[in-house]
Amino acid sequence: MLLPCGRTLGRRQVQNRFTEEFERVTAGAFPMLKFKSAAYRRDTGVLSVRFLISAYDARSFSEEQKAKVDAALSSVFAGIDVHAEYIRTYADESTVRNKVSEYFNSHNPLVFRALAKESVSVSVDEHTVGVTISLEPALVRMLNTSDSVGELREFLDGNFNQDISLTLRETENAPVPTGEYEQDSTVVVADSSARLMTAETGEKIYARGKIAGISSKPAYIGDVKGAVDNIVLCGRLTGLVKRTYKNKKYTPDDPKNGPEELPLIRFFLDDTTGRIECVCFPRTDDAPAFDALSEKDEVICTGKVSVSSYNGALSFALNAVFRAKIDFDSVQAAASKPVPARYSVIRPEPFKEPEGKKTLFDDGVEKPLPAYFKGKTFVVFDFEATGLDIPTIEPIEIGAVKLVDGKITETFTTLLDPKCHIPDEVAEKTSISDDMVRGMPTFKEVLPDFFKFTRGAVLVGHNISGYDFPLLNKYASANGYNFDNELEDTLILARRYIPEARRAGLEALSKAFNITHVNAHRAMGDVFATVEVLRLIAERM
Numbered sequence: 001m002l003l004p005c006g007r008t009l010g011r012r013q014v015q016n017r018f019t020e021e022f023e024r025v026t027a028g029a030f031p032m033l034k035f036k037s038a039a040y041r042r043d044t045g046v047l048s049v050r051f052l053i054s055a056y057d058a059r060s061f062s063e064e065q066k067a068k069v070d071a072a073l074s075s076v077f078a079g080i081d082v083h084a085e086y087i088r089t090y091a092d093e094s095t096v097r098n099k100v101s102e103y104f105n106s107h108n109p110l111v112f113r114a115l116a117k118e119s120v121s122v123s124v125d126e127h128t129v130g131v132t133i134s135l136e137p138a139l140v141r142m143l144n145t146s147d148s149v150g151e152l153r154e155f156l157d158g159n160f161n162q163d164i165s166l167t168l169r170e171t172e173n174a175p176v177p178t179g180e181y182e183q184d185s186t187v188v189v190a191d192s193s194a195r196l197m198t199a200e201t202g203e204k205i206y207a208r209g210k211i212a213g214i215s216s217k218p219a220y221i222g223d224v225k226g227a228v229d230n231i232v233l234c235g236r237l238t239g240l241v242k243r244t245y246k247n248k249k250y251t252p253d254d255p256k257n258g259p260e261e262l263p264l265i266r267f268f269l270d271d272t273t274g275r276i277e278c279v280c281f282p283r284t285d286d287a288p289a290f291d292a293l294s295e296k297d298e299v300i301c302t303g304k305v306s307v308s309s310y311n312g313a314l315s316f317a318l319n320a321v322f323r324a325k326i327d328f329d330s331v332q333a334a335a336s337k338p339v340p341a342r343y344s345v346i347r348p349e350p351f352k353e354p355e356g357k358k359t360l361f362d363d364g365v366e367k368p369l370p371a372y373f374k375g376k377t378f379v380v381f382d383f384e385a386t387g388l389d390i391p392t393i394e395p396i397e398i399g400a401v402k403l404v405d406g407k408i409t410e411t412f413t414t415l416l417d418p419k420c421h422i423p424d425e426v427a428e429k430t431s432i433s434d435d436m437v438r439g440m441p442t443f444k445e446v447l448p449d450f451f452k453f454t455r456g457a458v459l460v461g462h463n464i465s466g467y468d469f470p471l472l473n474k475y476a477s478a479n480g481y482n483f484d485n486e487l488e489d490t491l492i493l494a495r496r497y498i499p500e501a502r503r504a505g506l507e508a509l510s511k512a513f514n515i516t517h518v519n520a521h522r523a524m525g526d527v528f529a530t531v532e533v534l535r536l537i538a539e540r541m
Helices: 011-026 063-076 093-107 109-114 137-145 148-157 287-292 424-430 443-454 464-478 490-497 506-512 523-540
Strands: 034-041 046-054 081-089 120-124 128-135 163-170 198-207 228-246 261-270 275-280 298-307 314-327 377-385 395-404 407-415 458-461 487-489
Touching: 011 034, 011 063, 063 081, 093 109, 093 120, 093 128, 093 148, 093 228, 109 137, 128 137, 137 148, 137 163, 148 163, 198 287, 198 298, 228 287, 228 314, 228 490, 261 287, 275 298, 275 464, 377 424, 377 443, 377 464, 377 523, 395 424, 395 443, 395 523, 407 443, 407 523, 443 464, 458 464, 458 523, 464 487, 464 490, 487 490, 490 506, 490 523, 506 523
Parallel strands: 046 081, 128 163, 275 314, 377 458, 458 487
Antiparallel strands: 034 046, 120 128, 198 314, 228 261, 228 298, 261 275, 298 314, 377 395, 395 407
16 A cells, blocks of 8 residues: 555545455455545554444444454554544435535535526435536536536545445526525535525634635525535524633643643524534634623634534534624525424323422422513423434434423423334433334324424423434424424533533533432433423523
């Protein structure tokens, strides 16, 4: 694999050369792996080889298999300290359209502005991602005479585990774009209709390098379905948290390696179409600028969206943050199926306080109702599921309660059949077995009833932004329901209003504040504990 001096290979040549050698050494034992890139770090002397693996295959890719891959790499790159990294991929029609739009947005704005929903046809199976792009003859000729087709194929090849089939087709009458495309547009969305918001960029809060402003129109957060390398989003800021983390390069003897602790900024961005977690790693001198931001301030940001390896949720790594004046009237309301006239699978039950159970709502002490609850309806809910990876997991239980003016009025709960085996570690943690869920409704069947139950309510959960709502929205989007509710995350609120708590997890808060948390890791047990945490937070607001 070592090249003669002065010889350079392109990514495709390196991929083919390495793949041939890797398959020879492993006797073809790892067809689910696809070489993406390699990087050598001089400071550590380690060569990292990155493989793509589908989210489905990643679930069953064992530590034993990973050890065999590392051994094979050591054989291929003899004498070099080498290890493998695995990047999970997920290919569906929306995600592939997203990537096609991203490529043209970055490399060919003329084609990007000509794209309509009908311009891109996508087919996905286990082995192949097929993309057909239909454009007027002049644009097809332009792409064919440049290297754009090969570059797009290589771009898609570097993002999806399957083989890439790419076809250009001429059309006599080009489809009419359904979005508004301007010369300075920077937007990548889940389909090529490219819905854009209108926002006016204001004062700079933070920017890496020479970013002086953001002239591009932001995309809808709700339209972002997967990883995106370059995107602009805007919204109201909530849950701002400033922390520090240990600088791995820090050495007391060398001040050039920086301070021992580096700043970390986290917050959520909400544009009414969706919510996304934002993370920023500013320099120490730049961090104080974030002190000027307050809850519900409007900002516009640019950066990279990626999928969290911890919980499968999307995370927005920021390159720049500016104040903004957002025209929320420019947001086109997403279509949704109507609210069902009646419950058909699961009906809510009137709430009855368990005998002998003490809660913050009934602890024998007369307390005034916190103003936060007055005139509001909340639905606090929680999922138990087959794992943490949002694109691949299935719900196995849902629990929810409705609060009206601070009083629990109804409950909504059922086990759910995931139509697959519940992993042993999940069954052990939740005490939910395959036998228990067999014959129960699927969440798709329960979804219309839950949609009806939540209308007009604020949705609440502990880490709702990172787990429960993305899982809910995965099913809602696929089945035509728009959960446009306001969201409140008690994990975020606890970090703000309960600063003395060393840890903000549900179990830690329950223990610290003597909150009854019966049947932890069961949906209703977690819901009741979340309700009490919400009450504690409301009393402090």
